[in-house]
Amino acid sequence: MDTPIDLRSDTVTRPTPAMREAMAKAEVGDDVMNEDPTVHALQAKTAAMLGKEAALFVPSGTMANLIAILAQCPPGETTILGQDAHPYRFEAGGGAFVGGVMMRPLTGINGILDPDDIAHCVVRTEDTHASETGLIAIENTTNFGGGNIYPLDTIKRIRAVADSNGIRVHCDGARLFNAAVASGIPAADFARDVDTVSVCFSKGLGAPVGSAVAGSKAFIDRARKLRKMLGGGMRQAGVIAAAALYALEHHVERLRDDHRRAAAVRSAIEGMPGISFPMPTPTNIVFADVPDVMKFIGEVGSRGVLILPVGSKRIRAVFHLDVHDNDVDRIIEAFKAGMKPA
Numbered sequence: 001m002d003t004p005i006d007l008r009s010d011t012v013t014r015p016t017p018a019m020r021e022a023m024a025k026a027e028v029g030d031d032v033m034n035e036d037p038t039v040h041a042l043q044a045k046t047a048a049m050l051g052k053e054a055a056l057f058v059p060s061g062t063m064a065n066l067i068a069i070l071a072q073c074p075p076g077e078t079t080i081l082g083q084d085a086h087p088y089r090f091e092a093g094g095g096a097f098v099g100g101v102m103m104r105p106l107t108g109i110n111g112i113l114d115p116d117d118i119a120h121c122v123v124r125t126e127d128t129h130a131s132e133t134g135l136i137a138i139e140n141t142t143n144f145g146g147g148n149i150y151p152l153d154t155i156k157r158i159r160a161v162a163d164s165n166g167i168r169v170h171c172d173g174a175r176l177f178n179a180a181v182a183s184g185i186p187a188a189d190f191a192r193d194v195d196t197v198s199v200c201f202s203k204g205l206g207a208p209v210g211s212a213v214a215g216s217k218a219f220i221d222r223a224r225k226l227r228k229m230l231g232g233g234m235r236q237a238g239v240i241a242a243a244a245l246y247a248l249e250h251h252v253e254r255l256r257d258d259h260r261r262a263a264a265v266r267s268a269i270e271g272m273p274g275i276s277f278p279m280p281t282p283t284n285i286v287f288a289d290v291p292d293v294m295k296f297i298g299e300v301g302s303r304g305v306l307i308l309p310v311g312s313k314r315i316r317a318v319f320h321l322d323v324h325d326n327d328v329d330r331i332i333e334a335f336k337a338g339m340k341p342a
């Protein structure tokens with residue numbers, strides 16, 4: 001049987017031979033002692049690409065977001081974010097469990113929050129009964145918004161809401177480079193009006209592990225201590241930082257191939273009976289609604305295509321480094337088989 005095509009997530013990628021070679025040759029040191037030269041190089045390049053003063057390499061995007069929340073939203077205060085945002089739905093309640101931070105989820109359109117809705121929910125008061133707002137968090141691209149991209153004007157308006165209330169803004173930019181490549185807008189422009197931003201190296205960029213959080217030097221000093229407290233201090237981390245550095249240098253522009261393949265699959269089956277698309281597909285994530293999710297998954301799975309169920313009638317397919325042009329026709333045929341009535 002042919003090798004399965006895994007569309008469950010862009011986290012399933014495997015390091016390329018060239019990336020493995022970079023890992024094998026990495027110069028290393030003790031990063032907890034701040035002495036790993038490859039980690040230093042990765043952090044400097046990440047900060048420059050995001051237009052921030054400094055960055056910190058961490059084991060996961062979940063830790064990057066948690067550090068941003070803990071550093072900027074005191075216990076008992078509230079973070080405003082989307083109801084489908086990763087820190088709210090998929091990070092095991094870390095902000096609440098570890099930091100004592102309340103979460104105020106809002107409904108957005110394809111994951112994009114309305115600045116007016118945010119402004120309406122901000123609480124800044126001397127009332128001892130209230131949990132004041134300490135942080136606004138956005139997600140770019142929006143995972144459960146179909147890989148949607150935040151408009152720059154919307155981010156600027158959110159920044160204005162934050163400034164008028166004396167609070168800060170974090171961007172979960174796990175797929176920020178997808179937004180940059182698809183829109184032609186540099187990642188630094190998307191990050192300009194947020195105080196902190198996280199990026200993930202182990203999704204579309206194809207590294208085996210790791211994320212980074214970026215912001216001011218003062219924030220990163222605080223973040224480094226929080227990383228240690230959370231158990232994220234790594235020693236000879238240059239071995240994995242080398243993979244992330246290679247990804248930044250070689251795998252950013254190729255994200256457009258993932259977007260192109262996602263669009264090609266959708267275009268080939270859109271309008272056919274047995275499937276519909278509830279939101280646009282501007283980047284590498286395709287959501288589709290089908291009458292019977294388990295039947296659909298079984299049919300496509302029997303043809304060697306793996307996809308993720310995300311509801312009783314909804315599936316998600318994510319395109320990535322290990323999906324190639326010669327896989328597209330096979331994916332289309334598997335989807336068509338899944339769409340046929342029983």
